[in-house]
Amino acid sequence: MTGPVLSVQGLTLAAGAQPLVEDLSFDLFPGETLCIAGESGSGKSLTSLALMGLLPPGVKRRAGKISLAGQDVTALPERRMRRLRGDSIAMIFQEPMTSLNPVLTIGTQLVEAIRSHDPDADAPAAALAALRAVRLSQPDRRMRQYPHELSGGMRQRVMIAMALALRPQVLIADEPTTALDVTVQREVLDLLRDLQRETGTAIILITHDMGVVAEMADRVIVMQNGRMVEASPVAELFARPSQPYTQALLAAVPRMGDGGPPVALPLAEPIARLTEVSVNYDVQGGLLGRVTHRVHAVEQVSFDIAAGETFSLVGESGCGKSTIARAMTGLVPHRGRIEIAGHLVPPDGQSAPRALRREVQLVFQDPAAALNPRKPVGELVAEPLVIHGIGDRVQRRARAAELFDRVGLSRSQLDRYPHEFSGGQRQRICIARALALNPKLIIADESVSALDVSVQARVLALLAELKSELGVSYLFISHDMAVVENISDRIGIMYLGQMVEMGTRAQIFGNPRHPYTRRLIDAVPIPDPAYVRPPAPRMASDVPSPVWPVGQAPERIRLEDIGAGHLVAAGANG
Amino acid sequence: MTSPLTPAAGTTVTAAPPERGVLARLLRRPLALLGIVLIVLVVAGAVGAPWLTSYPPDQQNFDGLTLEGAPMPPGGPWLMGTDLLGRDLWSRLLYGARTSLMIGVLANGIAVALGTAVGLTAGWVRGWTGTILMRLTDLMMAFPALLLAICLAAVFRPSLWIVALVIALVNWVQTARVIYTETTGLAERDFVAAERTLGASGARILWHHILPHLVPTIIVWATLGISTTVLLEATLSYLGVGVQPPTPSWGNIIFENQTYFQSAPWLVFIPGAAILILALAFNLVGDALRDVLDPTQRGAR
């Protein structure tokens, strides 16, 4: 093996006096994939930014050397460093939605990257070739499109094309798939691997998903609190984790089949019943703002949730999961019938009675957005009590404190503001708030998707605990099949606003009948380096649209019972 | 797997940390302190005018004009010179502060409050009420403010209160527009939806959850409006529909004397500086207040 293409020695980064990354050393060899894993805030992103010479203002490199292809880049002036960026070392960022400039076409952004390093190149042709290389459909058209016209997966492909256009020696991918659906994640990971095989680029892949690590890595570095705690080849790490932290991390990974024994379906009255529920969003246009199109976000969906049951809704982004949650909590108008704990949810999306509000609570997808940043969290948690006129000031504060204990937060944090908490803590605050009124049903909309494994595990455990202690029912919304498999009693699979398969956990995972269900299950990365994924066709499909002109509607999918309550779309049963 | 979930939790509810008052936090910032001092000085000058001046503001002093009828420059008995009628500018400035504070702070405050109320309502209620309010705002926006002010003031016969009211009626529009846009944005945010799922009333959401987010915008418009309204009042005075002479206001001192900017510069630049300082002071305080009221900024400096 030749020498390392990138070598980091004793890297220490700090903001003011506070060290953020300490004494980090590693080598990266050509053609190799190095994964950096670790929980949120452990310094993964800062490390990669340091490699790019793009540290945010305020964060300084205190010590250490970074050499790229034998050249010490820490000594380079900004002008020389700029020439290396994109050319020798490139990076893909975590957020595909915001990492492309919204006002420039894809073509412009690709071409300028190429031109800035090679002014003589036939940049448009090279850009087109790069788009073809990432297997984007209709590359010519994409060149002329703007980022907002592409889906998240497509944008991430563009980012990859941009990074690889100049065939850099090192590619840093900082959580390239965290924000994407499982199926899209699958496509992107496949793509990265294929490209690496073709170009021989060395990849640093940053992730907290141990499944991704197992699938992609040659070697792994585990970081905690800015320090490297373990570094070893991937097989060894999974087989014999030497550090307690690594062991805990691996233990927290949800694995398919961990879900425990199936629960007998309770015969109790359902706590929630949806009958042929549809939700359309109007799209206005034309003179006087008439409605010309409708988004058929949810079409004729029916299901029940029994008391004490966890029902999961699964499907890719945009299939209407959140919309169902919103309809059930009376936030959007719907058609059909929604009944919760004996109350009918008024279909106007406005006038849900207070009594109903007490019974069902929604925990939002993004806890940062769901907490008013200008209120102390103690007040936010006590607010449901204020609204429903329960207790006095002192009692409410006591209740808030009790809820904080309940979700594992410290009472001393009651007077802090939301931004002073980590993502996982914020999610727990949201749960505490949802619990304040002792609801019968909690709707958790992607409540754990944005959290890293260890925090995710803690939140999931909390939910399970509450269920057994308080007898709450859950509507659990997710696209992560592994998580769903772990916690659900029954599962509904949604596609383009309609239910395509529904059944108990055993039925869905043991006997998936709809091709889409199978695709979802197959896409899940397996946290086992030894697992060999059966070859599958590489896909780069465009997602069909749920927008229809007024007067037209998607064809209705009928579900048929193939036994024991296992419902599958008619005709797809194969 | 439950063990890591319940880390040692505090056993008692700790009392709220000694949350220092907004004022105390403001006072810790040098620029805000400067602003507050300036405002206090202006207010003190306005209130204490009778004790701080040697001449009544309206007194046309015989020795306040040269034999050719020119005003006296600053110096001697005239701290800041005299105006074209031989009146003591210092005295007129202090008494004028009363008018200008009322216009710049009160009238402008009412305008911003009105604009906020309209923008907030329209942004929240939508439907017919919202549409009507916003079309009304568009209408007002397309309507030259000066003309409206002139007509209203002429119809109701000028007086300080009428002028203040007119300015308030004219100046709410931009605020309403901006607040409307922000409110519609905020209404889409998840934390508002979260409140609705809890059953919070519209009033509660508006007051506790939306309004606090509008504070920075409100502060910007309130501080920016100070100088513009003070000058609008001056324009109205100039057209004979403002505060009537001999009542002084900073704006009308400038307007009466603007052509003298070469021969008697103190008559233009001293009140001009006064307006600037007042506006600057409010702006400094406003800037600081915006930061102090925003918990996400706390400790950021």
Place this chain on the structure above:
Amino acid sequence: APALAQSAPDPDAKPGGDIVITYKDDVATLDPAIGYDWQNWSMIKSIFDGLMDYVPGTTDLRPGLAESYEMSDDGLAYTFHLRPGVKFHNGREMTADDVKYSLDRVTDPATQSPGAGFFGSIKGYDEAASGAAKGLAGVTAVDPKTVKIELTRPDATFLHVMALNFSYVVPKEAVEEHGADFGKHPVGTGAFRMAEWTIGQRLVLEKNPDFWTPGIPYLDRVTFEIGQEPVVALLRLQKGEVDIPGDGIPPAKFQEVMNDPEQKARVVEGGQLQTGYVTMNVTTPPFDKPEVRRAVNMALNKDRIVQMINNRAVPANQPLPPSMPGYTTDYKGYGYDVEGAKKLMADAGLSGGVDTQLFAMNTDPNPRIAQAIQQDLAAIGIRAEIKALAQANVIEAGGNGSAPMIWSGGMAWIADFPDPSNFYGPILSCSGAEAGGWNWAKYCNAELDAAAAKADSMVGEAAKDARLKAWSDVYMKVMEDAPWAPVFNEQRFTMKSPRMGGADALYVDPVSIPINYDYVYVNQ
């Protein structure tokens, strides 16, 4: 009196050249039947002519388009003999029919002329004004060169009226061609004709080569630049870009100019047929008491007011300005006497003071003068609240009688023609006191009205002195009743560029403000 030889050409004058005059406001209209502000007044005088005219720089009448005229002995008929060979700017020769047409037109209600009332003494005026008849019965074109005008009563001011812009002669075909826009396309017989008019920017008059006085005008062109702030106009004058600032020397620059000998030498000072006064509404308390009105007259410190406006005026003690025939030279007026005024107030039972309002126009220096008056009144217990409004609003308040006191500045009476009667009719007589009239004091003294009518019927050279005496008596009686407090007579200050030539009197011409364009010339 200005010494200017009767229309003899100035021996120093050089023909040719052009000058630039600036104005702030738009030129309204150049239709002689309509134009009635001091800005278009002098322009119309240069574009059109009337039967009568004034000796340049003076108030002396001389024949204009009429070569000569005769008055019947009873003073009820005038015969005008027109000058031969006078041509309109469109090339057509002017005839008696044009004179008749022009007078008919100005009195036709459809023309909406603000000057129609001046022709009230012509036979048939009432019928024409009410629309009952077309044209004035009293005006006849005897032959192409002779016009006869019959009056219903002897009118000593009639020849002045024939020199008034409203009587100027216009060609029918041009009026009919442009209709209501004739004022934008003026065609007359005057020394200058219209060359260019870009609204809001520039108005250019060019020499009429066919003008009926040979050698006149001297200038080839007069360019009026519109929209220039007076302060800016003066800066431009100082840089040599402007010859005459039409709006005068702005107060803010007055001292600076007068303190610089070089600039001061270029300032021409002259009198004006103008009086600034305070009206007191005699129909409303407290001014229904003559004592109070007299007290006001005594309370005003006119010297200080004059000082305040940089001594650009002289204190006044009677309605007529000093340069007006009929001015009473030996009258002392009320005099500044605060104690006396207080005593009068006490006599009126108002020792405790009284509240009232003082209206004034809102442009500098009027609000300032109003404030000075306010302070003087306060000294004798009259607490006047100032209402500084737009001109139209003050006129409205004055007309409908809702204004107890008005400071007349900015709307002040500048005489239409140099005759004492001009200060009485609309502003002091009973007819002017009706609702909407210009007699803001609402002063109505039937005896005086009769005396005034009698004075105006004294026609002819012989009766001239007796008539002036009669008018003088009328104004003395007015001062006794004191519906006004005269404050000052404004002086005129015209500044010119160094290259401007011509007698000083032309720069303070009493009827052409700011200057008499026909007779000035340039030296370079």
Place this chain on the structure above:
Amino acid sequence: MAAYLLRRLFQAALILLGVSIITFGLLYVLPADPVRQIAGRSATAEVVENIRRQLGLDQPVWVQYGRYLWGLLHGDMGRSYLQRTEVATLIAARLPATLQLMVGAILAELTIGLTLGVIAALNRGRPLDTGLMVSSFVAVSAPQFVVALLLLYVFAVKLGWFPIGGYGTLDHLVLPSVTLGIMGAGWYSRMMRSSMLDVLRADYIRTARAKGLSRMRVILRHALPNAILPIVAMIGMDIGIFMGGVVVVESVFGWPGIGQLAWQAIQRVDIPIIMGVTITSAVAIVLGNLLADLIAPFIDPRIKLRLN
């Protein structure tokens, strides 16, 4: 797109109708009788009544308004009471000058405001930043008349760089535009600074830098267009704000625009002109906003989505 435009034009027409009603109503109650002004001081009561009848001012107010509106629809704004000229002619003669001035002012405020805002943002926290922000505040608070005279005095009279007022060439346009734009420049520099600071934190800026683009290119090509987006919506509002300043600036610089006309008309209470100017400026404001809305998609491609 066409349908959208139609809808906006329909809304604009409604707004203009509203403006005309309000203006008419307001002017109707003004305490000044136009007939007195026309008739002059020597007029008898009979003459006054005659004129009132001729002008139709003896009719009930809604009849008067109806006639006015009917005229407006035919491009007839009536005749000035005092100038005795078609209001439409007066406005048409002056409109180009005002439009030039506004365009100049918008250019001035944008170039000055945006440049200073960007410079301040790039020097955040340094004395230069503080200095610029204080000056922007002075610009916002300074009385326009004084600014105008000062600029005129310094740059035209003393330095002689520009003509002292007047109209015609580009040289004439500079000082008036700057005066009119200076307030907006202060405003925009503040907005631009904060907008720029936000944008500089954005992910795509980091992406651009990671591509190895030069600092200049990152700022000009990536940051600037995005930072300008929130400002574009404000430009439409500017026209309304300018209407006030135009009056002052035009009178100081002798700029033959409708601001001067309005000022004269207001002082003399020449109602047809006031009406005409009001409606014209309302049209300008409405069209300006419409234009800003139509331009926005070209700057921000995301907006197109909303239109279709």
